[in-house]
Amino acid sequence: MSRWPNKYVIGLTGNIAVGKSVVxxxxxxxxxxxxxxxxxxxxxxAPGAPAYRPVVEMFGRFILAPDxxxxxxxxxxxxxxxxxxxxTLESLTHPVVLQAINTLVTRASQRxxxxxxxxxxxxxxxxxxxxxxxxxxxxxxxxxxxxxxRGLSPEEAHKRITAQRAQAEKLQRADRIIRNxxxxxxxxxxxxxxxxxxxxxxxxxxxxxxxxRIDSPAQPSATTEITIRRxxxxxxxxxxxxLSKVSGKQVSRMDxxxxxxxxSYLLAIDQAGRVAGIIGWQVENLITRADEFYLxxxxxxxxxxxxxxxxxxxxxxxxQSEVGFILLPPNAPGETIQAFQRTGYxxxxxxxxxxxxxxxxxxxxxxxxxxxxxxxxRPDRVMKPI
Numbered sequence: 001m002s003r004w005p006n007k008y009v010i011g012l013t014g015n016i017a018v019g020k021s022v023v024x025x026x027x028x029x030x031x032x033x034x035x036x037x038x039x040x041x042x043x044x045x046a047p048g049a050p051a052y053r054p055v056v057e058m059f060g061r062f063i064l065a066p067d068x069x070x071x072x073x074x075x076x077x078x079x080x081x082x083x084x085x086x087x088t089l090e091s092l093t094h095p096v097v098l099q100a101i102n103t104l105v106t107r108a109s110q111r112x113x114x115x116x117x118x119x120x121x122x123x124x125x126x127x128x129x130x131x132x133x134x135x136x137x138x139x140x141x142x143x144x145x146x147x148x149x150r151g152l153s154p155e156e157a158h159k160r161i162t163a164q165r166a167q168a169e170k171l172q173r174a175d176r177i178i179r180n181x182x183x184x185x186x187x188x189x190x191x192x193x194x195x196x197x198x199x200x201x202x203x204x205x206x207x208x209x210x211x212x213r214i215d216s217p218a219q220p221s222a223t224t225e226i227t228i229r230r231x232x233x234x235x236x237x238x239x240x241x242x243l244s245k246v247s248g249k250q251v252s253r254m255d256x257x258x259x260x261x262x263x264s265y266l267l268a269i270d271q272a273g274r275v276a277g278i279i280g281w282q283v284e285n286l287i288t289r290a291d292e293f294y295l296x297x298x299x300x301x302x303x304x305x306x307x308x309x310x311x312x313x314x315x316x317x318x319x320q321s322e323v324g325f326i327l328l329p330p331n332a333p334g335e336t337i338q339a340f341q342r343t344g345y346x347x348x349x350x351x352x353x354x355x356x357x358x359x360x361x362x363x364x365x366x367x368x369x370x371x372x373x374x375x376x377x378r379p380d381r382v383m384k385p386i
Contacts, residue, residue, distance in 0.1 A: 003128040004105045008202055009113045011129035013120035015167045016160055017145040018137040019180035019187070022261035024116045025282075026191040029232060029264060033110035033319065037097055037117035037125075039285035043383045044096040045070050046356040050383065054092045059085075069356060080163045094123060100382045101125075104320060112198060121173055122165065133194065134174035136167065137181045184257045188233055225300070226276065226307040231265030233257060239265055242275045246294045263292075266311050268304045277304040281312050286382060287361045288316040288324040291370075295336070305339040313377065322381055323355075325362055326373040337371060345373035357383065 002009040010027070014020050021036065028034045044051040047068050055070060056063065059078060065071040079086040105113050120126055137145075139161065146157035171177060178190050231239050236256040243251040259265075263282040270276045276299035280292030290312060295304060316324060326340050337347065350366060353359040353374065362372060 002130045007113050009129040011120045011132045012114050012116040013170055014135035015164050017142040018135045020116050020135045023135050023178050023191055024114055025261055027114045030195045032112040032114045033108040034114040035101055035104055036285055037115055040097045040100050041093045043285055043357045044093050050096045051093045080160050103382055121170055131175045132173055133176045134170045135178045135180050141181050225271050226303050227269045228307055228311040229267040229269055231267055242278055266308055268308050279308045283316055283319040283321045286322045288321040289365055291327040291365050302339050306343055309343040316377055322378045323358055324375045324377050327365055327370040330369050332371050340373050345375045348372050348374045
């Protein structure tokens with residue numbers, strides 16, 4: 001039994017680039033509340049956050065970028081080369097992260113919670129969770145992902161893989177192993193099987209009660225002509241067909257399935273049962289980012305935007321998100337921007353986002369100089385500045 005009453009906690013781990021975050025996102029689709037412990041560690045080192053000053057004092061100002069942020073690549077070049085340095089870094093960040101995890105799990109409304117942590121088994125978290133899931137992939141797959149997706153050289157990728165505890169040791173302690181080497185459909189089937197087992201053990205309470213339901217109105221009193229559906233892998237063909245038609249780009253079912261490992265989709269359905277709009281969004285480290293919005297040519301703009309935004313915000317608040325960002329193309333119609341503004345979002349620029357962790361999160365997705373809209377969703381923050 002986990003240390004948190006009335007919670008069933010999955011400890012999700014595995015070495016670098018095995019696809020832990022993909023599995024975590026899949027579990028979130030199914031209704032779990034999910035926590036990225038490694039992402040929280042990055043937030044803990046943001047300027048003004050609790051671990052920022054201790055880390056800079058320990059490793060020196062050499063690790064700072066020109067804007068004062070800790071440059072992860074510079075810090076990584078030290079800690080992944082010297083095991084003692086990695087242990088020192090973890091001693092500075094882990095207490096802050098564990099405190100944040102405790103806060104998030106305690107106030108989560110969902111019964112099932114997932115904590116993704118690469119060092120889960122090396123910390124007290126291993127004893128705090130109900131079950132341990134280990135995601136596995138072949139070493140050559142890890143290497144390829146690090147080179148292709150993170151831009152590392154093969155030598156640097158190999159160094160990061162070998163700097164970690166042997167994957168075999170983690171597999172020996174696993175209650176469930178998710179193989180993530182092949183087709184995304186196969187990974188999804190494994191995750192669904194594990195989720196079904198949890199549901200049988202806990203009953204219906206483990207279901208996705210706090211996420212937008214299929215065919216549930218976003219706000220029946222105000223937008224009765226629009227119904228919101230949560231996109232699931234079973235809807236991948238429908239989503240791909242709509243995105244291809246509206247965007248003018250060929251989008252396949254497999255493209256959508258791969259996207260499900262990173263984000264969620266909400267579909268706005270009109271009274272005739274047609275898709276009127278789609279928004280693609282994600283919550284990572286208490287930050288909501290919606291970077292895809294598509295509207296059918298004949299759809300009513302304001303009702304669709306309003307219904308989708310309300311559904312995203314409802315789900316985001318259940319996931320304890322602190323802020324929401326809408327990222328629109330630079331050539332987005334003024335009418336679309338105004339429709340989002342009427343839901344409470346304000347236009348901003350990257351340099352105007354004052355909280356470093358929020359600014360960095362937007363920067364990571366700010367390809368092609370998007371139009372940025374922002375709205376505060378919670379008055380408090382887990383990683384309070386010091």
